[in-house]
Amino acid sequence: MHFKFSARTALAALATCGLLVTAPSATAAVRDAAPVTPSAGMASEERSASTGVTVKLSPAVVSSLGDGRQALLDTVSADVLSRSHDGKGLAPQVAVRKLGSEGRKVVVDVRTASRDWARGVAYVEAPRTHHGEPEGWLFLARHKDGQWVSGLEGDRAFAEHLAKSPLVGRAERQTMTAYAQREATPGTRSSAGVAAANTNGLLLPWMPDYYMTLTGGAHSHTGSTGYWSSLDFAGGNASGRVRSSREGTATSMCGAGGGWTRVIHPGGFSTDYYHMFNTTYYNGTQIGSSALLGTIGTDTCAGGSATGAHVHWSLRTYDANYNGQYTWLHGRTVGGWAWWNGASQYNGCATRAGQTACPGTAIYNRTG
Numbered sequence: 001m002h003f004k005f006s007a008r009t010a011l012a013a014l015a016t017c018g019l020l021v022t023a024p025s026a027t028a029a030v031r032d033a034a035p036v037t038p039s040a041g042m043a044s045e046e047r048s049a050s051t052g053v054t055v056k057l058s059p060a061v062v063s064s065l066g067d068g069r070q071a072l073l074d075t076v077s078a079d080v081l082s083r084s085h086d087g088k089g090l091a092p093q094v095a096v097r098k099l100g101s102e103g104r105k106v107v108v109d110v111r112t113a114s115r116d117w118a119r120g121v122a123y124v125e126a127p128r129t130h131h132g133e134p135e136g137w138l139f140l141a142r143h144k145d146g147q148w149v150s151g152l153e154g155d156r157a158f159a160e161h162l163a164k165s166p167l168v169g170r171a172e173r174q175t176m177t178a179y180a181q182r183e184a185t186p187g188t189r190s191s192a193g194v195a196a197a198n199t200n201g202l203l204l205p206w207m208p209d210y211y212m213t214l215t216g217g218a219h220s221h222t223g224s225t226g227y228w229s230s231l232d233f234a235g236g237n238a239s240g241r242v243r244s245s246r247e248g249t250a251t252s253m254c255g256a257g258g259g260w261t262r263v264i265h266p267g268g269f270s271t272d273y274y275h276m277f278n279t280t281y282y283n284g285t286q287i288g289s290s291a292l293l294g295t296i297g298t299d300t301c302a303g304g305s306a307t308g309a310h311v312h313w314s315l316r317t318y319d320a321n322y323n324g325q326y327t328w329l330h331g332r333t334v335g336g337w338a339w340w341n342g343a344s345q346y347n348g349c350a351t352r353a354g355q356t357a358c359p360g361t362a363i364y365n366r367t368g
Helices: 005-018 058-083 092-100 156-164 172-185
Strands: 044-047 054-055 106-113 115-122 135-144 147-150 211-220 228-234 241-243 248-252 263-264 269-274 283-287 294-297 311-318 324-328 339-342 349-352 355-357 363-364
Touching: 054 058, 058 092, 058 106, 058 115, 058 135, 058 147, 092 106, 106 283, 135 156, 147 156, 156 172, 172 248, 172 263, 172 283, 211 339, 211 349, 263 294
Parallel strands: 054 106
Antiparallel strands: 044 054, 106 115, 115 135, 135 147, 211 228, 211 363, 228 311, 241 294, 248 263, 248 283, 263 269, 269 311, 311 324, 339 349, 349 355
């Protein structure tokens, strides 16, 4: 469900909710550098001869992997399909054919590699029949004892590789391990036995003290099943620029020019941003809060659909095994607003300082 609103509608909604205040003009927004593209050569796209999975490899990666390329691709592909909701329990070739019959690709993108290590992203495209996000993972792989051992987010191998791989920077490693370190510290668990991560400090996906219009309340990242983790935003006076909700490490999941970015934040949360265009390319890059990611759009680089320019923003948590999963927004505070589920998906609202904002309301992004 999507809505299109004029600036007049947005202002009226703000006035109705008592939230219309003077803010900096859109022309005063921070000027950002133009988006960058990978410097190591653009990745080419091909089909794996053994599984039919779509693979992306730059010339530098091909040179580094040499004869071990196919074995790496087969190993990562098998892991991806075993984790995929629609590929579990099927042989890789069967799963790829099944997804292909629905117009969906399985993609393995090897971003960097050395003789014994490789890292990248992998994803299964979402159905293009409805609004929703794809399944996607970061992966690390190590060549040891004559074979490749790969690990996707959440695998034991991923955690082991994360601690040792020279392809993971110090800052990125510290960010990704922050949750597990805190969980192991006495006094940080809730009564339910779950690490007490909170969303205080997470912003909505644009500049503080600017506004966008909420076009879709809490809904699942797939648009159908799963926790209601996602929100849709459009318009406003932020010039359509999508920004990171907090500092962390950012990865462009679809590669250069793709509209899907994931940012892993300190403290156990991560956020996904989808449907953007004019995106900045990141590859495990350390970024600050409100770093420019792209502009609201209708990109479907990894499936799904979009009927109007917006950003599909999703909240995820990381557990002690570095397994990123989409999580409930209900009851959490983001951008100064407490978010609540509605009677059905897309209809949820938010509250702040005695005011309620439902789909169709323009809301300011607040730091407290």
